[in-house]
Amino acid sequence: MAVVTTPLLTAEGITLRFGGNVALDDVSFEVRPGELFAIIGPNGAGKTSTFNCISGVYRPQAGEITFRGSSVLGQRPDRIAGRGIARTFQNIELFDNLSVLENLLLGRHHLMHSPWWQALAWLPGTRREERAARLEIEYLIEFLDLTAVRRHPVGILPYGIKKRVELGRALAMQPELLLLDEPVAGMNAEETEDMARFILDIRTELGLAMIMVEHDMRLVMDLADRVMVIDFGRRIALGTPQEVQRDPAVIAAYLGGATDEVLESAQEDLR
Numbered sequence: 590m591a592v593v594t595t596p597l598l599t600a601e602g603i604t605l606r607f608g609g610n611v612a613l614d615d616v617s618f619e620v621r622p623g624e625l626f627a628i629i630g631p632n633g634a635g636k637t638s639t640f641n642c643i644s645g646v647y648r649p650q651a652g653e654i655t656f657r658g659s660s661v662l663g664q665r666p667d668r669i670a671g672r673g674i675a676r677t678f679q680n681i682e683l684f685d686n687l688s689v690l691e692n693l694l695l696g697r698h699h700l701m702h703s704p705w706w707q708a709l710a711w712l713p714g715t716r717r718e719e720r721a722a723r724l725e726i727e728y729l730i731e732f733l734d735l736t737a738v739r740r741h742p743v744g745i746l747p748y749g750i751k752k753r754v755e756l757g758r759a760l761a762m763q764p765e766l767l768l769l770d771e772p773v774a775g776m777n778a779e780e781t782e783d784m785a786r787f788i789l790d791i792r793t794e795l796g797l798a799m800i801m802v803e804h805d806m807r808l809v810m811d812l813a814d815r816v817m818v819i820d821f822g823r824r825i826a827l828g829t830p831q832e833v834q835r836d837p838a839v840i841a842a843y844l845g846g847a848t849d850e851v852l853e854s855a856q857e858d859l860r
């Protein structure tokens with residue numbers, strides 16, 4: 590008997606317009622618990638817009654997005670984050686003057702009731718809630734191999750480590766779904782390999798579902814369980830990495846209507 594899994598997130602018929610410009614046109618997909626779901630597509634295809642609809646930055650004019658069975662539409666980004674959807678950004682958004690530990694504690698803090706400065710002050714009378722948070726953060730610091738830099742101000746760290754701190758801050762929010770916006774953009778080969786390892790560890794050890802937007806095809810094809818391809822705001826393919834990289838519509842989207850010969854060579858590249 591086939592096992593039916595209830596989706597964690599469902600997007601149904603999402604349409605998003607900016608004036609006359611259609612950023613997303615009737616896009617539907619679902620993300621299953623524990624799945625690594627990738628969204629790819631040429632520049633301006635609508636990938637970031639999809640993230641912005643899920644995380645409450647944009648409200649689509651049509652369609653529905655549900656997380657664990659109830660709608661996220663119309664909710665503020667902080668409320669959606671509190672429901673278990675955390676996000677990293679294309680451009681790192683951290684507090685440069687604060688340490689790695691402090692940045693992670695602030696990420697954790699939106700879940701707590703005590704004032705934010707208490708998390709940083711670490712007073713002798715610090716409440717139980719703060720102590721529990723501190724233990725979780727210490728676990729994440731170790732998990733992400735950040736122990737050696739835990740007290741360093743984020744501003745002085747190399748780019749690849751900053752991206753890892755940003756990942757840590759999103760994980761500190763204890764999400765069930767993590768949105769990764771170009772996690773390896775601008776990274777060298779070694780940093781990319783490290784990040785790929787951490788993404789895999791998040792899936793296997795923490796069991797989190799992830800949606801990843803990424804231009805690095807090798808990373809996508811190596812890591813993702815399923816891939817959705819969008820072009821000009823439309824979903825043109827959805828399937829396993831093997832299925833989408835064979836799909837002529839996908840190859841054509843990347844090349845803009847090519848001959849059979851060029852398609853074949855693109856297929857090689859996508860492999």
Ligand SMILES: Nc1ncnc2c1ncn2[C@@H]1O[C@H](COP(=O)(O)OP(=O)(O)OP(=O)(O)O)[C@@H](O)[C@H]1O
Nearest residue numbers: 607610611612630631632633634635636637638639
């Ligand atoms: N705030 C906005 N105002 C007007 N148009 C927007 C806005 N955000 C996105 N768009 C438009 O929506 C379309 C999709 O953009 P989006 O940023 O989602 O693409 P993308 O696939 O993430 O691109 P890239 O790979 O370059 O990051 C583009 O035509 C873009 O110009």
